[in-house]
Amino acid sequence: MLAATIRVTGDIDVAEECVQDAFTRALATWSKSGIPVKAGAWLTTVARRRAIDTLRRQTSQRRVMANFVEPQESALPSYSDLASIADDRLRLIFTCCHPALSSETQVALSLRLLCGLTTSEVARAFLVTESTMAARITRGKKKIATSHIPYRVPTVEELPARVETVLSAIHLVFTTGHTAPSGSDLVRRDLVDRALDLARLLRTLLPDDAEVAGLLGLIILTDARRQTRTSSDGALLLLSEQDRTQWDHGAISEGAALVREALRTRPAGRFVLMAAIATIHAEASSWDETSWGEIVALYDLLLIVWPSPVVALNRAVAIGIADGPDAGLEALSDLTSDGALLGYNYLASTRADFLRRLGRKDEARLAYEEALSQCENEVERAFLVSRLRELEVGAN
Amino acid sequence: MSEYLVLIYESEAAWEKADGETAGTMMKEHQEFGERNGAALRGGNALHPTTSATSLRRDASGKLVVTDGAFAETKEALGGYYVIEAGDLDAAIAIASQIPAHFGGVEVRPIRDVG
Numbered sequence A: 001m002l003a004a005t006i007r008v009t010g011d012i013d014v015a016e017e018c019v020q021d022a023f024t025r026a027l028a029t030w031s032k033s034g035i036p037v038k039a040g041a042w043l044t045t046v047a048r049r050r051a052i053d054t055l056r057r058q059t060s061q062r063r064v065m066a067n068f069v070e071p072q073e074s075a076l077p078s079y080s081d082l083a084s085i086a087d088d089r090l091r092l093i094f095t096c097c098h099p100a101l102s103s104e105t106q107v108a109l110s111l112r113l114l115c116g117l118t119t120s121e122v123a124r125a126f127l128v129t130e131s132t133m134a135a136r137i138t139r140g141k142k143k144i145a146t147s148h149i150p151y152r153v154p155t156v157e158e159l160p161a162r163v164e165t166v167l168s169a170i171h172l173v174f175t176t177g178h179t180a181p182s183g184s185d186l187v188r189r190d191l192v193d194r195a196l197d198l199a200r201l202l203r204t205l206l207p208d209d210a211e212v213a214g215l216l217g218l219i220i221l222t223d224a225r226r227q228t229r230t231s232s233d234g235a236l237l238l239l240s241e242q243d244r245t246q247w248d249h250g251a252i253s254e255g256a257a258l259v260r261e262a263l264r265t266r267p268a269g270r271f272v273l274m275a276a277i278a279t280i281h282a283e284a285s286s287w288d289e290t291s292w293g294e295i296v297a298l299y300d301l302l303l304i305v306w307p308s309p310v311v312a313l314n315r316a317v318a319i320g321i322a323d324g325p326d327a328g329l330e331a332l333s334d335l336t337s338d339g340a341l342l343g344y345n346y347l348a349s350t351r352a353d354f355l356r357r358l359g360r361k362d363e364a365r366l367a368y369e370e371a372l373s374q375c376e377n378e379v380e381r382a383f384l385v386s387r388l389r390e391l392e393v394g395a396n
Numbered sequence B: 001m002s003e004y005l006v007l008i009y010e011s012e013a014a015w016e017k018a019d020g021e022t023a024g025t026m027m028k029e030h031q032e033f034g035e036r037n038g039a040a041l042r043g044g045n046a047l048h049p050t051t052s053a054t055s056l057r058r059d060a061s062g063k064l065v066v067t068d069g070a071f072a073e074t075k076e077a078l079g080g081y082y083v084i085e086a087g088d089l090d091a092a093i094a095i096a097s098q099i100p101a102h103f104g105g106v107e108v109r110p111i112r113d114v115g
Helices: A002-008 A012-033 A039-057 A059-065 A083-098 A103-114 A119-125 A130-146 A157-180 A189-205 A212-225 A249-262 A270-283 A291-306 A309-322 A325-338 A346-359 A361-374 A378-395 B012-017 B019-034 B088-097
Strands: B054-058 B064-068 B106-108
Touching: A002 A012, A002 A039, A012 A039, A012 A130, A039 B019, A083 A103, A083 A157, A083 A189, A103 A130, A103 A157, A103 A189, A119 A130, A119 A212, A157 A212, A189 A212, A212 A249, A212 A270, A212 B019, A249 A270, A249 B106, A270 A291, A291 A309, A309 A325, A309 A346, A325 A346, A346 A361, A346 A378, A361 A378, B012 B088, B054 B088, B088 B106
Parallel strands: none
Antiparallel strands: B054 B064, B054 B106
């Protein structure tokens, strides 16, 4: 509805006011006449009509807005056409996730405008004050307006790069929710759900895109383990410790089917490969039964399409399991000297784990302490502290 | 005769805080400057603030990288400029990305309409 109204106004703020107005009128009208059958269409019609009125009044600004407004938009179009509503939402996704906006702004605008979260809800999700988030959203909208970020679906040539930006923004919403960067809870359920909504929406809009299927699969497969990631008292449980019978097997089938479909497109992209790794974990009957060799091979491919130090770290973890902690430690050595992951607690905690398994207790203890000094999620901190205690008990 | 590009550097924070009267006075002073130096002036524009800027670079593999914000690297210096007209930011990026700035990148900043 907001998406459809922006197409008329060419301005996000004006569109938000018109939508607000439509709701107010709906309350007044519907309390007398009852709720119409196509309530959504009714609201959209009112909001857009209001938008057109507003535009006519703001003749002086018209020239500026002409950039956004479609020329054939003089008459009210019909709203029964679901395809056109889908097009509007797709346009809005590409506007919110334009590469000329910072990734923080992309995420904030998507949650605000596409998921309908209030500014204070978005602020809470990212643990910033409401005024900070309001300023970020205002800056984003202002940049869209002053630099004329277009409100349309990119051309076929532009599409792959632009879809990648959208997927990265949705993935950022998901990872922020899946392991909250700080605070007392491991998972921020609201963010995970919004990421799932956005990925499902994108899948409906771009059903033939393999990376879109890959991201949706990745989110579904990772989230299928949500019940088992912490124990009843809130402590972190590793993949090896989780009760696999409690995983959501319906979700796993859905996610795995998406991944198998996406893998038919070659070469496989970043999200498809990550989802393929998640599928192997999800379908393994136990930690020991997991096909670690296959996981290492997938990480090798992932490192080619996405040469990032975090991927290299995960690959080292998999090598450490497939070929032993010595091999894992060797795979880590380049990363440790490289410095790109300096201060990243998973690097220190992975090294600590390898050293612990090799019986190099003093070095392991130092590495755990280093990880602890870099970690701000309380659930993860508690896990690191328990590992340190085990080492101390073992030493005595 | 030689041609010169004269660049105006000012505090954006101060501009943001300036009241309508101060801004009006400065606009008037610019007008007066223009009238006094009409014979020498070849053109000029006011820019939207750096928050409206978009920077373009190429990574090691030559892929275009679009980022929010001004070109703020101290290693690189302003080396030239083009004024272009484009339908929207995507069209502007499509043109600006063809500029051969092999030793750095380019910044795309919308020009203010003060007429």
